[in-house]
Amino acid sequence: MIHVGFVVYLMTLKHLKENNLELHFGSIPLGQVPGVEIGDEFHLRAALFMLGLHRQLQGGIDYFKHDGRLLARSIISSGSSRYSDKIGNSQVLIYSGSGTPEKDQKLEYGNLALKNSIDAQNPIRVIRGFEETQSSGCRSSKGRKAMRYVYDGLYLAEKFWRKKNDNGFNVIMFQLRRKQEQPELHLKQVRLRTSITFSDICIEDITSGKEKTPIPVVNTIDEDSPSSFTYSKEMIYPPKYSSTPSKGCECIGGCTDSIKCACAVKNGGELPFNGRGAIVQAKPLVYECGPSCKCPPTCHNRVSQHGIKFPLGVFKTRSMGWGVRSLSLIPSGSFVCEYVGELLKDEDAQKRTNDEYLFAIGNNYYDAALWEGLPNSIPELQKSMPSEEVNEVNYTVDASIFGNVARFINHSCTPNLYAQNLLYDHGDKSMPHIMLFASEDIPPLQELTYHYNYTIDQVYDSNGDIKQKICLCGSIECTGRLY
Numbered sequence: 001m002i003h004v005g006f007v008v009y010l011m012t013l014k015h016l017k018e019n020n021l022e023l024h025f026g027s028i029p030l031g032q033v034p035g036v037e038i039g040d041e042f043h044l045r046a047a048l049f050m051l052g053l054h055r056q057l058q059g060g061i062d063y064f065k066h067d068g069r070l071l072a073r074s075i076i077s078s079g080s081s082r083y084s085d086k087i088g089n090s091q092v093l094i095y096s097g098s099g100t101p102e103k104d105q106k107l108e109y110g111n112l113a114l115k116n117s118i119d120a121q122n123p124i125r126v127i128r129g130f131e132e133t134q135s136s137g138c139r140s141s142k143g144r145k146a147m148r149y150v151y152d153g154l155y156l157a158e159k160f161w162r163k164k165n166d167n168g169f170n171v172i173m174f175q176l177r178r179k180q181e182q183p184e185l186h187l188k189q190v191r192l193r194t195s196i197t198f199s200d201i202c203i204e205d206i207t208s209g210k211e212k213t214p215i216p217v218v219n220t221i222d223e224d225s226p227s228s229f230t231y232s233k234e235m236i237y238p239p240k241y242s243s244t245p246s247k248g249c250e251c252i253g254g255c256t257d258s259i260k261c262a263c264a265v266k267n268g269g270e271l272p273f274n275g276r277g278a279i280v281q282a283k284p285l286v287y288e289c290g291p292s293c294k295c296p297p298t299c300h301n302r303v304s305q306h307g308i309k310f311p312l313g314v315f316k317t318r319s320m321g322w323g324v325r326s327l328s329l330i331p332s333g334s335f336v337c338e339y340v341g342e343l344l345k346d347e348d349a350q351k352r353t354n355d356e357y358l359f360a361i362g363n364n365y366y367d368a369a370l371w372e373g374l375p376n377s378i379p380e381l382q383k384s385m386p387s388e389e390v391n392e393v394n395y396t397v398d399a400s401i402f403g404n405v406a407r408f409i410n411h412s413c414t415p416n417l418y419a420q421n422l423l424y425d426h427g428d429k430s431m432p433h434i435m436l437f438a439s440e441d442i443p444p445l446q447e448l449t450y451h452y453n454y455t456i457d458q459v460y461d462s463n464g465d466i467k468q469k470i471c472l473c474g475s476i477e478c479t480g481r482l483y
């Protein structure tokens with residue numbers, strides 16, 4: 001049997017390799033990692049790696065090269081009996097360098113980096129590692145030994161010396177001092193906000209291998225698992241639907257000329273994405289290049305069609321059922337995922353008994369605020385300005401039976417994602433793809449949310465009575481009602 005931790009480890013490596021995320025993590029600054037706070041607790045080395053907290057999957061010292069010399073960035077101080085309950089008690093940490101007990105330790109690699117950091121006085125993240133026995137979770141695995149990692153804060157390296165170990169070999173010892181003006185870390189008060197244990201992983205990959213990056217489901221709240229549905233990466237169109245192909249561009253080498261590129265023209269004479277693939281501005285409708293375009297798959301105007309890039313996880317929230325969070329930092333403007341499901345005519349969607357996973361395309365397509373301020377000089381967009389009255393058929397996506405990870409994303413009154421209507425593989429403006437983009441930099445492990453855009457007192461049940469739902473998003477700007 002393959003150990004869950006090992007699967008997560010492989011998943012992480014696979015993901016990092018495929019998405020070049022090592023580079024992304026490399027850009028995480030020295031010192032504090034956005035979104036990670038003192039006392040945050042982790043149960044997987046892979047999680048520390050993915051967050052950029054400690055970029056070594058095995059080594060205790062994480063280091064990097066700066067101006068030609070190695071510097072330490074973080075250390076994991078494990079299994080020590082020298083710490084009392086109040087592990088912030090002593091501001092001084094004595095850390096033995098890396099190496100095996102049967103050989104003299106050398107001042108190389110991580111040890112050299114730690115020594116150099118004494119001169120450089122750069123902040124070093126300290127993560128405390130503890131061994132514990134597992135006892136609970138959605139798949140109980142009582143009695144299994146596992147590690148627990150707690151982020152302790154930033155330290156400065158002070159000095160090093162050598163001493164003999166019990167076998168008579170040299171060990172390099174380092175003294176680090178905790179930086180002042182940081183909250184103390186009391187072991188008994190360690191928050192479980194970011195806790196993920198082996199036994200909390202209910203499903204290793206809810207996509208069953210359909211997405212390039214596995215999406216684990218984690219439950220630290222109760223014994224529940226998500227109710228069953230069929231994971232689909234793509235929208236499921238009505239049976240008799242035949243797509244209207246959109247006219248493509250002729251940019252054989254890629255779309256760079258915003259005057260000649262037909263797709264840039266459709267977007268108002270500019271490409272909607274910047275050089276890093278981030279969307280520049282929310283628009284009622286965005287056109288990516290598609291199958292009828294001559295440009296290559298690497299064209300800058302093909303972003304969301306390439307699918308999910310950032311590692312995501314489904315988790316059980318305290319009050320809103322299941323939710324989704326990112327396992328890494330998502331820069332503002334990045335594509336996150338599509339809202340996928342069965343595409344139904346509104347009247348058919350009304351007949352569905354489960355309305356929890358409906359996304360009415362019209363909800364944001366006809367949002368006048370999106371159309372305001374668009375220059376008249378964008379003829380293609382002005383032509384596509386939809387009107388609820390003249391549009392014969394309106395569509396809703398139902399993700400209750402078939403859907404992807406987006407079906408688990410909750411509403412917030414102060415969301416960090418927004419839904420962008422987007423066309424690339426067909427030209428039918430009444431059924432654009434619903435692509436979710438980050439509207440701000442999203443730190444690792446923060447819940448992903450978008451605004452459901454319901455109009456209050458405009459949602460009806462099958463008897464025609466107004467339905468109401470209290471919003472539990474918890475935002476200080478919460479308006480109180482989802483609908």
Ligand SMILES: C[S@@+](CC[C@H](N)C(=O)[O-])C[C@H]1O[C@@H](n2cnc3c(N)ncnc32)[C@H](O)[C@@H]1O
Nearest residue numbers: 320321322356357407408409410411471472473
């Ligand atoms: C698309 S699903 C989101 C995933 C859902 N939480 C689950 O457990 O599968 C939409 C449903 O989640 C719940 N929900 C989402 N956001 C909410 C919020 N801010 N307040 C209350 N319930 C919310 C509502 O029951 C809503 O109908």
